[in-house]
Amino acid sequence: MSDFSKDGYLNMELLRFTTAGSVDDGKSTLIGRLLYDSKQIFEDQLEAIEQRSSQRGFEHVDLSLLTDGLKAEREQGITIDVAYRYFATPKRKFIIADTPGHIQYTRNMVTGASTANAALILVDARKGVLEQTIRHSFIASLLQIPHLIICINKMDLVEYSEAAFEKVVDEFKQLSSKLDIKDVSFIPISALLGDNVVDKSTNMSWYNGPTLMYLLEHVHISSDENHIDCRFPVQYVIRPQQTEYHDYRGYAGRISSGIFKPGDKIKVLPNEETAIVKSIEIFGEEIQEAYAPMSVTITLDRDVDISRGDMIVRENNVPNVMQEFDVMVCWLNTSPLNVGGKYAIRHTTKDARCIIKDIKYKVDINTLHRNEEDKKIGMNDIARISIKTTVPIFFDSYRKNRHTGSIIIIDEATNETIGAGMIV
Amino acid sequence: MILYHLNHLRELEAEAIYIIRETASQFERPAMLFSGGKDSIVMTHLARKAFYPARIPFPLLHIDTGHNFPETIEFRDKMVEEIGANLIVRNVQDSIDAGRAKEEKGPNASRNMLQTITLLDALEELKVDAAMGGARRDEEKARAKERFFSHRDEFGQWDPKNQRPELWMLLNGRKNMGEHFRVFPLSNWTEMDVWMYIAMEKIDIPNIYFTHQREIINRDGMLLANSEYLTVRETEKVEMMTVRFRTIGDMTCTGAVLSPANSLQQIIEEVAASKTTERGTRSDDKRSETAMEDRKKAGYF
Numbered sequence: 001m002s003d004f005s006k007d008g009y010l011n012m013e014l015l016r017f018t019t020a021g022s023v024d025d026g027k028s029t030l031i032g033r034l035l036y037d038s039k040q041i042f043e044d045q046l047e048a049i050e051q052r053s054s055q056r057g058f059e060h061v062d063l064s065l066l067t068d069g070l071k072a073e074r075e076q077g078i079t080i081d082v083a084y085r086y087f088a089t090p091k092r093k094f095i096i097a098d099t100p101g102h103i104q105y106t107r108n109m110v111t112g113a114s115t116a117n118a119a120l121i122l123v124d125a126r127k128g129v130l131e132q133t134i135r136h137s138f139i140a141s142l143l144q145i146p147h148l149i150i151c152i153n154k155m156d157l158v159e160y161s162e163a164a165f166e167k168v169v170d171e172f173k174q175l176s177s178k179l180d181i182k183d184v185s186f187i188p189i190s191a192l193l194g195d196n197v198v199d200k201s202t203n204m205s206w207y208n209g210p211t212l213m214y215l216l217e218h219v220h221i222s223s224d225e226n227h228i229d230c231r232f233p234v235q236y237v238i239r240p241q242q243t244e245y246h247d248y249r250g251y252a253g254r255i256s257s258g259i260f261k262p263g264d265k266i267k268v269l270p271n272e273e274t275a276i277v278k279s280i281e282i283f284g285e286e287i288q289e290a291y292a293p294m295s296v297t298i299t300l301d302r303d304v305d306i307s308r309g310d311m312i313v314r315e316n317n318v319p320n321v322m323q324e325f326d327v328m329v330c331w332l333n334t335s336p337l338n339v340g341g342k343y344a345i346r347h348t349t350k351d352a353r354c355i356i357k358d359i360k361y362k363v364d365i366n367t368l369h370r371n372e373e374d375k376k377i378g379m380n381d382i383a384r385i386s387i388k389t390t391v392p393i394f395f396d397s398y399r400k401n402r403h404t405g406s407i408i409i410i411d412e413a414t415n416e417t418i419g420a421g422m423i424v
Numbered sequence: 425m426i427l428y429h430l431n432h433l434r435e436l437e438a439e440a441i442y443i444i445r446e447t448a449s450q451f452e453r454p455a456m457l458f459s460g461g462k463d464s465i466v467m468t469h470l471a472r473k474a475f476y477p478a479r480i481p482f483p484l485l486h487i488d489t490g491h492n493f494p495e496t497i498e499f500r501d502k503m504v505e506e507i508g509a510n511l512i513v514r515n516v517q518d519s520i521d522a523g524r525a526k527e528e529k530g531p532n533a534s535r536n537m538l539q540t541i542t543l544l545d546a547l548e549e550l551k552v553d554a555a556m557g558g559a560r561r562d563e564e565k566a567r568a569k570e571r572f573f574s575h576r577d578e579f580g581q582w583d584p585k586n587q588r589p590e591l592w593m594l595l596n597g598r599k600n601m602g603e604h605f606r607v608f609p610l611s612n613w614t615e616m617d618v619w620m621y622i623a624m625e626k627i628d629i630p631n632i633y634f635t636h637q638r639e640i641i642n643r644d645g646m647l648l649a650n651s652e653y654l655t656v657r658e659t660e661k662v663e664m665m666t667v668r669f670r671t672i673g674d675m676t677c678t679g680a681v682l683s684p685a686n687s688l689q690q691i692i693e694e695v696a697a698s699k700t701t702e703r704g705t706r707s708d709d710k711r712s713e714t715a716m717e718d719r720k721k722a723g724y725f
Contacts, residue, residue, distance in 0.1 A: 082569070084612070086561070086612070088614070093614075115592060235445045235449060236449050240479070253445075282473065283473040289428075295438040295441040295442050308449055344598070346594050346596065349446075349449070408594045420589070
């Protein structure tokens with residue numbers, strides 16, 4: 001590992017990104033390359049993959065083996081589940097949600113995308129934009145990943161040709177006009193040989209842009225959170241059973257969005273009572289400003305009836321408070337979505353139940369066509385549905401706020417999470 | 425322009441506190457596993473932060489193999505006293521005496537595997553429905569696929585192919601009778617993050633993490649502490665060495681590293697320059713390539 005000065009380490013930011021791709025587009029090699037070239041591979045790990053590479057009769061060390069996971073996966077030579085990897089440079093700490101790219105693993109891609117700041121999409125320079133590129137890009141746009149990085153890989157196999165690169169860029173731009181993507185970058189790379197991954201390629205003088213690592217280290221993420229609309233879902237009420245804190249009532253939770261300050265006039269949902277923020281604390285220390293994604297404890301100037309699942313907001317900026325709304329849902333389970341069916345849902349810290357009123361349309365994730373006839377929603381399908389909840393939900397649209405605009409749908413019999421919903 | 429952005433340690437802290445509070449809210453009888461190692465010490469610190477000024481609203485549970493470093497036990501008792509936590513200890517020795525667990529034989533005998541039996545018995549006895557552990561995803565490849573809320577069936581087993589998808593930070597702790605959860609608030613932390621956080625927050629840790637003189641047996645490159653629990657082979661000799669421990673587990677399976685580091689700053693520099701992973705000092709992981717995966721499926725942490 002490279003040297004870290006302590007102060008430098010304390011100023012590092014956290015970037016979460018997702019990688020999607022199938023077995024043969026070089027995703028595992030790319031991740032292996034990022035880890036290897038940033039010196040995150042330890043000797044014992046390297047020894048293990050060297051040994052396995054030679055056992056399999058490979059000439060060179062297969063970096064993709066670094067990301068090999070479970071026994072079951074190695075036996076089948078595929079990734080089944082989301083795997084998390086970690087590496088750091090002096091500027092940032094990175095969390096990779098490594099997800100398999102096959103259509104039957106859409107649910108894993110959605111899972112990995114749900115918390116990502118950036119998505120890496122690999123395109124084979126020889127093959128151009130494929131169905132799976134469309135699928136990955138659509139999911140990135142649906143989940144509102146703020147930054148999209150298109151890595152045009154295997155440039156070594158197209159003689160590092162600028163024309164080949166530009167062709168893929170054009171194809172992608174046509175596709176992305178149909179999507180809701182805020183920030184997209186294109187990088188020509190060779191994951192196998194390392195061109196433009198960490199070190200600048202000497203084979204593509206026509207490319208003046210950043211390397212992948214440079215982009216990951218510098219992409220602007222501090223505005224990825226919503227700092228405008230104050231939303232604080234109450235997670236836990238702190239009432240110490242100690243005499244010295246007899247009257248203490250602290251509302252603990254994680255700030256979803258906005259900036260809270262002592263003295264703020266707030267409103268509590270659903271009972272609409274108002275109060276003033278007396279203090280915002282972390283471990284007894286008072287702080288002057290609290291914003292996402294901080295976990296804090298808020299005290300108020302008066303006694304208000306507040307429990308878990310309630311939401312503290314600014315008096316003059318309240319979310320939607322409704323029981324009927326539309327959701328883009330990704331179905332995650334083998335048992336299909338049932339119109340008229342009743343399910344449990346979770347939204348921020350609130351539990352409720354809902355009934356599925358209607359399926360508006362299903363999205364063909366390979367062509368992006370909306371199908372209003374096909375009402376069968378099974379595993380990995382994405383659809384727009386209307387739901388009605390048993391109690392009012394305090395939400396913003398997912399586009400505006402990933403934290404207050406998302407729900408999960410739970411099967412009440414098996415307790416499994418079977419749907420991921422983004423409120424329209 | 426003011427940038428409203430946390431550094432990565434504060435973001436990891438906020439995430440872990442959120443998970444701990446979520447566990448206290450969603451479950452009836454949560455408990456926090458405490459081993460006396462640095463990860464569980466950090467986790468306990470985060471639990472204090474999560475509920476301050478109230479006390480930690482769940483017990484700390486220590487599965488004592490009986491082969492702990494005495495320094496670990498001393499540290500544990502002092503810490504529990506200071507923070508006013510409720511500590512519950514369950515002993516592997518009792519499981520052995522009751523015939524529930526069988527001691528391994530031979531010079532490499534370890535109680536590491538037996539812990540699982542005592543742990544599962546303790547969870548059942550105490551009716552714990554969510555056990556928080558300090559495991560991190562960066563430690564081992566089987567752990568890279570763990571959820572924050574990891575569902576276990578009534579036998580305590582982990583089924584890696586049938587895990588609940590975990591989206592955004594919406595954690596689903598619903599379960600049927602008899603099932604329970606393992607919860608991992610430090611999932612996204614690395615070894616370096618843990619050390620930096622200990623330094624940043626000035627958290628107290630057992631002194632065997634720092635350099636000291638100790639009687640050591642070099643067994644196949646593993647520097648094991650000489651103790652009454654270790655059977656010394658005829659060909660082996662006991663040597664005095666200047667060492668510290670990078671992880672703390674049982675005396676029988678935790679290897680020391682040669683180190684003069686006597687401050688957190690020096691430890692951090694050592695970790696940053698290290699060429700091996702910290703699990704490299706653990707013989708329990710070296711038994712086979714899938715040792716951790718196999719143990720986890722059986723109910724290990």
